[in-house]
Amino acid sequence: MAQQDAFSRLIEALKVLPNVGPKTAQRMAYQLLQNNRDGALFLQQALADALSAVQHCRWCNTLCEGEVCALCSDTHRRSDVLMIVHHPVDVASMEAAHCHDGLYFVLMGMVNPTQGMDLKNIAIAPLVERLKHSHINEIIIATNFTAEGDATAYVLHQLLKDLPYKITRLARGMPLGGELEYVDAGTLAQAVYERRHLNQDN
Amino acid sequence: MAQQDAFSRLIEALKVLPNVGPKTAQRMAYQLLQNNRDGALFLQQALADALSAVQHCRWCNTLCEGEVCALCSDTHRRSDVLMIVHHPVDVASMEAAHCHDGLYFVLMGMVNPTQGMDLKNIAIAPLVERLKHSHINEIIIATNFTAEGDATAYVLHQLLKDLPYKITRLARGMPLGGELEYVDAGTLAQAVYERRHLNQDN
Structure with a gap:
């Protein structure tokens, strides 16, 4: 019964990963516990290490x-x-x-x-x-x-x-390689409104 | 024999259309002549009309x-x-x-x-x-x-x-809706080089 609970909790936990729904989480849980317990252990340790080692830079907050x-x-x-x-x-x-x-x-x-x-x-x-x-x-x-x-x-x-x-x-405008025919209307309008002077002295 | 020549010429002619290769041109030619002679006539007349009516604007050249x-x-x-x-x-x-x-x-x-x-x-x-x-x-x-x-x-x-x-x-820079994570490096660099002052007086 305790085993069952831990398994369900693992499925729930795997759903925190991006784009992982219930079905995928269940498949992952079975895969890890049946066939790749070493992988599961590695993932568990990597998560623990990252959680303790990775923090915010004191200067830039990254x-x-x-x-x-x-x-x-x-x-x-x-x-x-x-x-x-x-x-x-x-x-x-x-x-x-x-x-x-x-x-x-x-x-x-x-x-x-x-x-x-x-x-x-x-x-x-x-x-x-x-x-x-x-x-x-x-x-x-x-x-x-x-x-x-x-x-x-x-x-x-x-x-x-x-x-x-x-x-x-940052400047708004046409992307590098942008062609008028394929750029969206909003970007095109922005590129016109913020057009650059090529001859500043005139 | 003359018929054969005209048919081949039509296939060749259809290949002037963008993205039309020999196979497509041949399929188009059969389709027009077997099943849609009215359509072929309409296309022929539209081409003739356009060629005689559409010209360059005297002012803007369009x-x-x-x-x-x-x-x-x-x-x-x-x-x-x-x-x-x-x-x-x-x-x-x-x-x-x-x-x-x-x-x-x-x-x-x-x-x-x-x-x-x-x-x-x-x-x-x-x-x-x-x-x-x-x-x-x-x-x-x-x-x-x-x-x-x-x-x-x-x-x-x-x-x-x-x-x-x-x-x-036109201005160069980030397209409307552009996210730094997904914009190409050249566009990103251009957006930095041509960044706008938000407070002109400082």
Whole structure:
């Protein structure tokens, strides 16, 4: 009877994984316990290790092992430009684009505009703390161009606009390789509204 | 024997249609001649009518019936802003985005940078002629953000930069709804390089 309960609990627990429903969770549970108990033990230990080792970076709030993450520890990066992103995965995307050599702050969430612009989903207090101990000139708000990302950018701008920082946001417009025929109307309109001067002096 | 020749010629002719290869062309030819001779006649007449009626607009060079297209004839549109695009379909995309109420010029092609920036693929002479008879302040270069589109924009800018026009190009950046995690690295880098100031006065 106790065995039965533990098995059911494992199925329930596997459903915390993304895209795993009851059927898949049941198949996984049987697979692990019947055929791959070593794998199950490995997964159990990896989860325990990660839970004890991985925490938030004291500076940028991303997930890392140790007190400060590798990017914040890198003294070669510019310390006067801070880019604010939603999630740790956004830091990875940005690093892959090789276009930002400053530091980051990770909000660990986004503001939901349908729930009254609630700030509890983003790490505002750690951000304020971070800004206290820094020599930052420019803050780049690199939130998504979705309703949640726009709401987050708005909230951040309201919070920061009276502080002595240059505040910028990522450009909107045509994606690289974009063709007028295939780009959605909203993006096209944005690209027209924010068109660049090619001859500034005229 | 003559019949056989005409049939083969029809198959060859159907292959001028986009994405129609020999097999499809043969199936189309049999379908038309065996089962849908009315359809074939209708297609033949439509082609004849279009070939005689559809020509280039005298002002914007797009395809239209009559001497001047509907957009160029519309006196409610601003005549001081001219947007240059590659193809007539780009005018349709732009009109669907409701973000430009000026006029257009259609190049009917793009510069191929791998073939020595040859200008013979774009309607330069009609463009020069168009500019002579106009009161234009701003020229928006709305070419694609591909190698061909960039080459076309470069050539146009070289041609126009010493003339008394404000020259702009569509903004590059994150598409509407774009999330950092899913946007390609080149677009992400462009969005950072061309980031907008949210507080211009700081």
